Amino acid sequence: MTTDRTHHRPSHVLILGAGPAGLGAAYELSRHDVPCTVVDKNDIPGGLSRTLTYQGFRFDVGPHRFYTKNETVNRFWHEVLGPDFIRVPRLTRIYYRDRFFHYPLKPLNALAGLGVGRSAAAFASYLHARLFQRRLEAKSYEEWITIHFGRRLYEAFFKTYTEKVWGIPCSQIGAEWAAQRIRGLNLWQAVKDALFGNSGRIRTLTNHFHYPRHGAGMLYEKLTDSIRKAGNEVHFNTRVEAITREGNVVTGVRCSGGRNFAVGPAAHVLSSIPLTEFVADLTPPPPAGILDAAGRMRYRDHITVNLLYHGENPFPDNWIYVHSPDVRMARLTNYANFSPGMAPSPEDHGLGVEYFCFREDAIWQMNNDDLIRLAVEELSRMRLIKPKNVRGGFVIRENDSYPVYYTGFRPCYDTLKQYAQSLANVQMIGRGGMFKYNNQDHATLSGILAARNLLGESHDPWEINAEDEYLEEHRGDSSPTK
Numbered sequence: 001m002t003t004d005r006t007h008h009r010p011s012h013v014l015i016l017g018a019g020p021a022g023l024g025a026a027y028e029l030s031r032h033d034v035p036c037t038v039v040d041k042n043d044i045p046g047g048l049s050r051t052l053t054y055q056g057f058r059f060d061v062g063p064h065r066f067y068t069k070n071e072t073v074n075r076f077w078h079e080v081l082g083p084d085f086i087r088v089p090r091l092t093r094i095y096y097r098d099r100f101f102h103y104p105l106k107p108l109n110a111l112a113g114l115g116v117g118r119s120a121a122a123f124a125s126y127l128h129a130r131l132f133q134r135r136l137e138a139k140s141y142e143e144w145i146t147i148h149f150g151r152r153l154y155e156a157f158f159k160t161y162t163e164k165v166w167g168i169p170c171s172q173i174g175a176e177w178a179a180q181r182i183r184g185l186n187l188w189q190a191v192k193d194a195l196f197g198n199s200g201r202i203r204t205l206t207n208h209f210h211y212p213r214h215g216a217g218m219l220y221e222k223l224t225d226s227i228r229k230a231g232n233e234v235h236f237n238t239r240v241e242a243i244t245r246e247g248n249v250v251t252g253v254r255c256s257g258g259r260n261f262a263v264g265p266a267a268h269v270l271s272s273i274p275l276t277e278f279v280a281d282l283t284p285p286p287p288a289g290i291l292d293a294a295g296r297m298r299y300r301d302h303i304t305v306n307l308l309y310h311g312e313n314p315f316p317d318n319w320i321y322v323h324s325p326d327v328r329m330a331r332l333t334n335y336a337n338f339s340p341g342m343a344p345s346p347e348d349h350g351l352g353v354e355y356f357c358f359r360e361d362a363i364w365q366m367n368n369d370d371l372i373r374l375a376v377e378e379l380s381r382m383r384l385i386k387p388k389n390v391r392g393g394f395v396i397r398e399n400d401s402y403p404v405y406y407t408g409f410r411p412c413y414d415t416l417k418q419y420a421q422s423l424a425n426v427q428m429i430g431r432g433g434m435f436k437y438n439n440q441d442h443a444t445l446s447g448i449l450a451a452r453n454l455l456g457e458s459h460d461p462w463e464i465n466a467e468d469e470y471l472e473e474h475r476g477d478s479s480p481t482k
């Protein structure tokens, strides 16, 4: 990081999106008395990390644990949440062929679940991969996993879940994604840990995580309050519809509800809305090659069916990865196991059932009652709930949740990134904004660092997460997908 002492602060910063990235940026600017305005199409803050309240229950958009290796973000979370940032014991398992496997994988448990024959076959295929394939260069996710873990483990623990999440065969998912998410997963270490134990520090990290007492969105509600208290504005129900530019300078943003924002010569824009959408909203449009590249990038969409469950706690996990191919759901969350503040009483449990899809898929078109019926039927078939205990439910459909790193996406990504960087008074931030598979910590950090750039420091938010590894990944604890 360098500091430019001759730097002029912007007169005003317009921030598109009130998720972790946008609010992280606005909070940082507010702390330094830089005037800013945040606009968001939703009616509450937090973006993908928001928390919805329904009949006294609270639900995130899929499970959101807080974990970071980055000290700036860690301090930021603790500073904003104080005692409301609680420490939660972690239990997460994989459900596969009517059995539960601990995740992160515990070799003895996996052995018991797979049975001796399958375990021996898995171990043999792992050895084969390590002896004969380790020098091969993986082009796809399938090749990456097979080379690192062997074909059998790939089929048991990676293939079905990953294909449910991404909706394309693992052979068409770029190896970049595996390398980013599960780079340090070390099977030998996992075996050693299972047999001989692990150092206390690592155990603490992997067996607990932090979480705001009233859901992930609590952090973003508090940030919104602070930003407003500092005299800055956060507008909800305000969708960006057009972004005017003169050459490579953005001059204004037109939003729904007749809200228009001029971007003066000394002002700046930070954008966390999906990069493809930002490009498509530009007026006049960018060159055809840019629009073409944007048209080739895809985000995966996501449905959560949220159920109000009354009775005995149906399962002890925070969430369960559902690998079984005979049900359509991919993940299941029990928010009561995150914080007692997520349900109206100890007998109530908010369950979130996740379906990943593209918006053209039949499941996206299903009506809400049918989706709720599907979730209850699947949970009952998995023998996890008593259907009569489900007291109601609601459905959330979320567009553009996951940037899809399909094989061959890289040239389009590079084209868009280069174009975005050529805009003189704009910085892209966040997960959708930079088309990066960022979690909350990296999304927030990108906002904070972009804000600091406007205060005279020099950072490259695009580089966040590129080199950064999660400590826990060295211990075989990379989440298959968050």
Ligand SMILES: Cc1cc2nc3c(=O)[nH]c(=O)nc-3n(C[C@H](O)[C@H](O)[C@H](O)COP(=O)(O)OP(=O)(O)OC[C@H]3O[C@@H](n4cnc5c(N)ncnc54)[C@H](O)[C@@H]3O)c2cc1C
Residues within 6 Å of the ligand: 016, 017, 018, 019, 020, 021, 022, 039, 040, 041, 042, 045, 046, 047, 048, 049, 061, 062, 063, 064, 065, 066, 067, 238, 239, 240, 241, 272, 273, 274, 277, 302, 401, 402, 429, 430, 431, 432, 433, 438, 439, 440, 441, 443, 444, 482
């Ligand atoms: C199912 C799921 C589970 C996850 N689990 C975890 C987890 O356990 N831990 C973790 O750290 N992270 C997790 N994440 C990732 C986390 O949600 C994101 O990293 C984070 O929310 C990204 O923040 P952001 O600000 O970049 O983007 P977003 O949260 O997407 O915010 C972008 C904002 O822009 C707004 N917007 C978009 N288009 C427009 C428009 N045209 N006009 C105005 N506003 C617009 C949106 O409404 C949104 O509020 C998970 C994500 C998902 C989907």
